[in-house]
Amino acid sequence: MDLSLSAFSGNSDKFAKSSHLFHGFWKRGGLLAATLTLSLAAGCGGGGGSGTGRGGNTTVILVASSAANDQLIKLNLTLENLTLTAQDGTTTATLISAPQQVEFIHLNDSGEPLVTMNVPQAVYTKATITVDGGGFVCAAQQPGSNLIANYSSPAPSTVALQLPQPLVIGAGPMTLSLDLLVSQSATLPSNCYQQGFAGDSLAPTFNLTALALQTAQPEVPLQPQLMALEGLVINPAAGSGSFGVSAADSMVTGTAPVETWHVETSASTVFQGIGNAAGLTAGMPVDIDGRIQSDGSLAAARVAVLDPDTTNLTVNSGPLMQVSAALPVLYQVNQLAEGSQQYVRTWPQYDFGHATLAVWGGLTNLSTLPFTASFNASNLVPGQNVAITTHVTAIPNGGSYTPATTVTLMPQTINGSVLSTSSAGGFTTYTVQLAAYDMFPQFDTQPGQTTLITRPQQVVVYADSNTQITGNGVQSNLGRFTGVIFNDSGTLRMDATQIAGGVTE
Numbered sequence: 001m002d003l004s005l006s007a008f009s010g011n012s013d014k015f016a017k018s019s020h021l022f023h024g025f026w027k028r029g030g031l032l033a034a035t036l037t038l039s040l041a042a043g044c045g046g047g048g049g050s051g052t053g054r055g056g057n058t059t060v061i062l063v064a065s066s067a068a069n070d071q072l073i074k075l076n077l078t079l080e081n082l083t084l085t086a087q088d089g090t091t092t093a094t095l096i097s098a099p100q101q102v103e104f105i106h107l108n109d110s111g112e113p114l115v116t117m118n119v120p121q122a123v124y125t126k127a128t129i130t131v132d133g134g135g136f137v138c139a140a141q142q143p144g145s146n147l148i149a150n151y152s153s154p155a156p157s158t159v160a161l162q163l164p165q166p167l168v169i170g171a172g173p174m175t176l177s178l179d180l181l182v183s184q185s186a187t188l189p190s191n192c193y194q195q196g197f198a199g200d201s202l203a204p205t206f207n208l209t210a211l212a213l214q215t216a217q218p219e220v221p222l223q224p225q226l227m228a229l230e231g232l233v234i235n236p237a238a239g240s241g242s243f244g245v246s247a248a249d250s251m252v253t254g255t256a257p258v259e260t261w262h263v264e265t266s267a268s269t270v271f272q273g274i275g276n277a278a279g280l281t282a283g284m285p286v287d288i289d290g291r292i293q294s295d296g297s298l299a300a301a302r303v304a305v306l307d308p309d310t311t312n313l314t315v316n317s318g319p320l321m322q323v324s325a326a327l328p329v330l331y332q333v334n335q336l337a338e339g340s341q342q343y344v345r346t347w348p349q350y351d352f353g354h355a356t357l358a359v360w361g362g363l364t365n366l367s368t369l370p371f372t373a374s375f376n377a378s379n380l381v382p383g384q385n386v387a388i389t390t391h392v393t394a395i396p397n398g399g400s401y402t403p404a405t406t407v408t409l410m411p412q413t414i415n416g417s418v419l420s421t422s423s424a425g426g427f428t429t430y431t432v433q434l435a436a437y438d439m440f441p442q443f444d445t446q447p448g449q450t451t452l453i454t455r456p457q458q459v460v461v462y463a464d465s466n467t468q469i470t471g472n473g474v475q476s477n478l479g480r481f482t483g484v485i486f487n488d489s490g491t492l493r494m495d496a497t498q499i500a501g502g503v504t505e
Contacts (some may be wrong), residue, residue, distance in 0.1 A: 034159035055094035059446035065111040066104040068182035077134035086122035103249035107412040116296025140192035236280040248336040273305035283310035314339035328353035355404040382443035385412035454490040478502030
């Protein structure tokens with residue numbers, strides 16, 4: 001499936017067609033399952049003592065994550081079932097039993113909770129996953145004047161689930177990470193703007209691993225910290241200081257979303273855009289940083305409300321494709337969409353002339369950066385990831401633009417080669433070279449907008465003591481860098497929250 005439209009086209013038939021195609025992206029294909037069995041010698045891999053199948057049940061939290069380069073903007077899968085089988089051949093555990101719709105690109109080197117289950121204690125050596133369709137999106141600047149967003153939903157040809165190590169489920173709460181290996185899962189043609197999107201294929205490939213837990217005390221596991229979790233409040237009064245959230249990529253069955261989070265606040269929780277949890281109402285868009293607790297709930301370190309008005313609310317998140325030089329108009333690729341008008345054409349087109357612009361509230365070091373970290377109407381640039389809210393009862397026809405209420409600069413992950421490292425103030429800096437298919441070099445020079453970036457294929461990354469290093473960090477000069485990217489007078493600079501090993505480009 002493909003879509004090729006001029007950025008400035010007012011052809012309403014084209015937009016009607018594109019809207020239809022976008023909805024078709026969610027259609028479900030044939031079921032495919034993957035199974036992996038590891039043969040273990042008797043007594044090997046058990047190690048943990050209580051992982052014998054005789055110790056009762058343990059709380060297991062399943063988290064979705066991914067490893068990706070910058071070729072794709074979006075990749076959705078519907079997960080139908082995930083089952084574990086122990087090495088004794090008789091003990092089983094079902095982690096996913098109802099459809100879970102997950103968008104994996106925004107989870108690149110990140111994660112979000114999917115389900116929490118009670119699982120029999122055992123050493124599990126076999127896992128089976130069933131995928132019921134999905135699709136992916138790439139975006140490109142076609143030579144000439146067209147913006148291209150190709151939406152492809154091929155039926156999965158194969159599904160693979162890998163267990164790098166046996167899963168030892170012992171007595172304490174445990175977190176498992178279901179990681180989609182994006183480069184192995186989606187194949188697209190050499191040019192995203194190739195008409196017909198010929199040669200695309202989908203073969204979801206996962207790793208299922210136990211997350212290594214740090215411990216403040218030996219008997220108290222400290223679960224991973226998750227950042228920039230996006231969703232809508234669904235239960236603002238779940239308890240004192242508690243509320244429920246539907247994930248922005250959650251599938252809705254009937255009237256209830258499948259993927260929901262129970263969020264707990266405390267006296268240390270930082271609230272932004274709202275005074276406290278008592279001010280939350282159903283339908284408010286929230287951005288949450290928090291730590292998974294042993295019961296699967298989230299202990300919120302920060303809760304931000306992007307827009308307190310829930311009337312006819314729509315929230316679209318994704319990278320910018322174009323910022324017009326003549327008008328306060330921007331174009332965006334949908335990655336996450338929720339609210340009353342979820343699909344604002346194939347890519348949302350907004351008038352931001354009266355919008356409130358803001359920077360993601362999870363950064364605490366802006367004042368110490370050795371550059372001015374600003375975000376305003378004069379320095380938006382294609383490739384930046386933003387969350388946009390609007391309040392409309394219908395999407396305007398061709399020639400008109402949806403009025404944006406808020407535009408918030410959000411974190412994003414880039415993958416690239418490290419050209420050099422240095423230091424500036426209290427920061428370590430990395431000069432990162434992006435692939436040619438990354439959105440920054442592709443969309444910076446398109447007609448109809450001011451060229452804002454001097455070297456659009458490079459980003460200078462700033463890391464300090466708050467930056468989390470996952471795994472072994474940058475390996476062989478290839479890394480993934482997560483943070484907020486600013487346009488500093490023509491230079492792209494990232495305030496990094498996380499650094500990990502890179503993915504082959």
